[in-house]
Amino acid sequence: MSSENVPEQLALIRETVRRAKPRTWRGAHLAEELPVARVVVDKGLLHLDQYYDYAVPVAMAESAQPGVRVRVRFGARVNAAGRREGGELHDGFVVARLEASDYPGVLAPLAQVLSPERVLTPTLLGLSRTIADRYAGTLADVLQLAVPPRHAKAEAEPSPAPLPPPPAPGPGSWQRYPQGPEFLAALTAGHAPRAVWTALPGPDWPAEIARAVAATLAGGRGALVVLPDGRAVARVDQALTELLGGPERHAVLTADLGPRERYRNWLAVSRGSVHAVIGTRATVFAPVHDLGLLVVWSDGDSSHSDPRAPHPHVREVALLRAAEEGAGVLVGGLATTVEAAQLLRTGWARPLAAERAGVRAAAPRVRTVEDTDQARDAAAQAARLPSVAWQAAREALKAGPVLVQVPRRGYVPRLACERCREPARCAHCAGPLEAPGADQVLRCAWCGVEQPEWHCVECGSFRLRAQVVGARRTAEELGKAFPGIPVRTSGREAVLATVPDEPALVISTPGAEPVAEGSGYAAALLLDGWALLNRPDLRAAEEALRLWLAAAALVRPAGEGGLVVVVADPGARPVQALVRWDPVGLAELELGERAQLGFPPVSRMAAVSGTPSAVADLLGVARLPDGADVLGPVALPPLRGQEQERALLRVRPGQGGALAAALKAAQIARVALRGSEPVKVRIDPTDIG
Incomplete structure (x- = not known):
């Protein structure tokens, strides 16, 4: 089968399942004009992925317009007298009004128009259909991701009047990139530039995103920014508010807002009151009018891949949407993904990066440590740190906070037999055992069953050793090694947004690193690098570098004494890329290897x-x-x-x-x-x- 046959095959699939049409119905008083409503029903089953025709009662003739939410009866039966029985009510959207239906029977009527608000635009419908086909999913499933649930009170509130375009911003810190001012000028002129942005370390990237959005608004077009988490959204929100003189020109879409506030903001975008929107994953579908720029920050973050079917990735949705709507694209981050490197190699996008001199001026100094012999220093031994890392932390604490990145959360998440090194497994499900606390009973990380009387099935030993030490255990050990120094933790249980600019140890799992107020961290220790590099995954090297760069970028520049110590094999390619601060180089190497092996994104x-x-x-x-x-x-x-x-x-x-x-x-x-x-x-x- 060739790719040219795809549309015909999909059409055949949809035609095959049309036998599931609604049952007949009698006695309808139908609308005189366009009496048929074509509906996409919220029934996310593959074999029901098609449109269904319903009769439009005269009472709904004005309100049942394309794009509105409706309720329809689905799966009804017809009794011997020809009357409809049963059938469940389902939500759906009207996608078109027609003069007649190609269904030969009598159509069931629409049950209810839930709201006259036209939330499903033709552009959003087309994009959702494209995404459903690309990911072998259903249109209903994609629409659940694209259109937020209705909130009646928010819908009843009027949206503010749209504001005139703001003045074009100056280049600001974009001057650090040779192509930066040119990129902003193209957005202001209404063009659609496409760039892969390798951002410099430091605190300026939210302000740079804000300037790109402001330049797009100044050109009379809309902008959309997708970020991996709420903390990143808050930083860009603050930068936009400061640059544009208030929060009125942009909307924020995150789950933390709550259903009413989120739907209110979404409606402001849909109604054209606001032309710029920032948010997390689902924001990529936001119905921005006259879209001129899509920004995806840190496209390698796993948060950009939706866990719900059909699992679309924000980067791919953004690229497809930009192509359909003629919008510019800015795929950016501290790291560079292999997919972004592919965009550059094919010429689809242009690089947006600083000169090497600018990178050296902005980046901290990076040292590598492989020697784990801690016998030379009793304090270092107690802290489970190589001596070099312990000394770096001790010196840096005189100048400010020190960040310690630990790849695993919890206390001791992985255990093994002390005698034979066999991993400790659950007797119930064979899952890995973990120690949730210093004096707590062992339990399974998969099923949660406690194992108070564990013994090794291989050698019979009852003694255990830690294979991996988690963030809480590390915080406990460092607290003992550095008495009098505050210890703060940031991870799954509680993620800190910021920490004060004062001496402290900040223990964090990857991705949960808080921003240090003031000039940044005095130093960062990246522990247990092997845990990231040894993952049996094609993306292990790329992901390790991304997580290290995210932490190291929070450290002061080398000129201000900033130091990063990474505990990993110095010869590993991600470690060398971190030392040189060269994420593009690693991405190009990874892309070359995947091309030879036939792995994505070249396949x-x-x-x-x-x-x-x-x-x-x-x-x-x-x-x-x-x-x-x-x-x-x-x-x-x-x-x-x-x-x-x-x-x-x-x-x-x-x-x-x-x-x-x-x-x-x-x-x-x-x-x-x-x-x-x-x-x-x-x-x-x-x-x-």
Whole structure:
């Protein structure tokens, strides 16, 4: 199957399932004009992924317009007298009003118009359909991600009047990048530049994003910024508020706002009252009018990949949307992903980076430490730090706070037998055992069952040793090694946004590092680098460097005494890239290797997982594109007592759409023909290790 056949195959799929049309209905008083409403029903099943036609009662003739939310009865039956029975009510959206339907029977009527607000624009509908097809998902599932739930009180409130465009901002700190002022000028002129931005370390990147947004607004177009978490959103929100003279010109969309405030802000964007929006993952679908710029910050962050079906990635949605709407793109971050390097290699985007002199002026000094022999210093031994790292922390604490990055949360998350080094496993589910606290009973990290009488099944020993030490244990040890110094922790249980500019030890897991007020951290210690580098994942090197750069960027420049100590193999490529502060170089090397091996992004891939019989069944049904490779299947950890397998499917560039269509057709065929065990299909899986 070639990629040219994708539209025909998808059309065939949708035509095949039209037999699930609504049942007949009698006695309707229908609208005189356009009496048929075509509806997408919120029923996220692959074999029901199509539009359904409903009759429009005369009472709803004015309100049932394209884009509004409605309620419809789905799955009704017709009794012997020809009357409708049963059927469940489901939400949906009207996508069109028609003169007639191609369904030969009598249509069921719309049950209710939930709101006259037109929330599903033709542009948003087209984008959602494109994303559903790309990721082998359903339109209903994508719309659940794209359109927030309705809040009646917020909908009843009027949105503010739109403000005139602001004046064009000056280049500010964009002058540090040779192409920076030119990029802003292109946005102000209404053009659509596309750039991969390698941001300099330090606190300026939120202000630089704000200037790019302001330049777009000055050109009379809208802007959209997607960030990985609420802390990053808060920093850009503050920068925009300061630059634009208040919060009126932009909207914020995050889950932390609550349903009412979030929907109010979304409506302000949808109604055209606000032309700039910033937020987390789902913001990429925000219906910005006349979109001129999409910004994706830190596109390698796993938060940008939606955990809900069909698992779209923010970067890919942004690129597709920019192409459809003629908008500019700024994919930026402290690190550079392999996908961003591919955009540069193909010429789709241009690089936006500082000269080497500028990088050296902004970056802290980086030292590598491999020697873990701590016998030379009793305090260093107590703190579980190499002597060099302990001494660096001691000196830096005289000037300000010190950041300590620990790859694992908890106390002791991984244990092994002290005698034979066999990993400690749960007797119930074979999951890894962890020590939740100094005096607490061992428990399984998977099922939570306590193991008070553990012993090694290999050698019979009852003694354990720590394989990995978590953030809480590290904080406890450092507190003893540096008496009198405050110790703060930031991680999953409580993430700090900022810490004061005063001597303190800040223990953080990757991604939870708080910003140090003032000039930044005096030093950062990046511990247990092997835990990041040794992950059995294709992205291990890229991810390790991204996490290290995020922490190191919070440290003062080398000219102000800033120092980063990374405890890892000095010869590892990510470590060398950190020392040189060269994320682009590592991304190019990784891209070259993947090109030789045929791995993404130079190819397209899908993961198929389920029970062994279900995976084999789907692979047998699927009509994969010509030349498709099937890697595996391989065993996965059991799920609810059942064996699991995963197979990876790989196709050449240009065949990604055909692969998604083939897998979707196979899923529909399995449901329609025999109704067998479910199989999870994920296009562009983030983890293919």
